[in-house]
Amino acid sequence: MAQTSPEADANAPLTRPHSPARPRRGRRAEWLAPAGLIALSLVPILAGAMRVTSLTVGADVTPENVRFFDSPVPVILHIVGSSVYLVLGALQFAPSLRRRRWHRIAGRILVPAGLISALSGLWMTIFYAIPEAMNGPALIVMRLVFSTAMAAAIVVAVVAIRRGDVSSHSAWMTRAYAIGLAAGTQVFTFLPWTLAFGAPGQAMHSVLMGLGWAINLTVAEIVIRRRARPRSRRAVGRPARGHAPIMRA
Numbered sequence: 001m002a003q004t005s006p007e008a009d010a011n012a013p014l015t016r017p018h019s020p021a022r023p024r025r026g027r028r029a030e031w032l033a034p035a036g037l038i039a040l041s042l043v044p045i046l047a048g049a050m051r052v053t054s055l056t057v058g059a060d061v062t063p064e065n066v067r068f069f070d071s072p073v074p075v076i077l078h079i080v081g082s083s084v085y086l087v088l089g090a091l092q093f094a095p096s097l098r099r100r101r102w103h104r105i106a107g108r109i110l111v112p113a114g115l116i117s118a119l120s121g122l123w124m125t126i127f128y129a130i131p132e133a134m135n136g137p138a139l140i141v142m143r144l145v146f147s148t149a150m151a152a153a154i155v156v157a158v159v160a161i162r163r164g165d166v167s168s169h170s171a172w173m174t175r176a177y178a179i180g181l182a183a184g185t186q187v188f189t190f191l192p193w194t195l196a197f198g199a200p201g202q203a204m205h206s207v208l209m210g211l212g213w214a215i216n217l218t219v220a221e222i223v224i225r226r227r228a229r230p231r232s233r234r235a236v237g238r239p240a241r242g243h244a245p246i247m248r249a
Contacts, residue, residue, distance in 0.1 A: 030095050037090035044183035048079035067128045074120045081116030082180060089177045111154055117180055118151035132202065139206040146213055150179040171224045178220035179213060186212035
């Protein structure tokens, strides 16, 4: 056996023992996005819970809420469907859960909840008598467009996963979730304006609502593009099927 001298041992590079802290940090980091999305969802979820409570206990009827008392089923379906969709949708952004059976089980609840949220929102836009101060022509069009787009995105995502197209499924579900989560973002588009100038008028109300959808969809597209980059990089240099890799001397 070859022996090493003490001097060689002293000059050998030191190796650090593997630290178990890094995997733990990775597991914690993957929950930052779901936790942030759930936190953003809390405002509309709590507002919806208060609405359901007011309907069940019989709160005072006002011009602003009379439509809910006259026809409570659509708004209750919207609140319940949206709450389930926002929470389960946020958890789908955790990579460890996407690699487990839980992802499929949750998806079977998530998809109906998202469709109920979108279609009930569409119904309320068409049939509810919403006060004019909160519902200008531009906002009516936006609500019709985004409710339809959310439902369509969910359907396209389901079709994509049934044919095995995971990347398209992920992209369209991300877009649908961005539309559904706009109620949380709109709190932060309204808050600065309200604090500075008071309650917005009809036109500005529509602008601030639209800004919430625009911000979410912009972020969604950034997330989708970042997900696609690692796949495209891995594909570069990978030999095509049926062809031998090129060997260099």
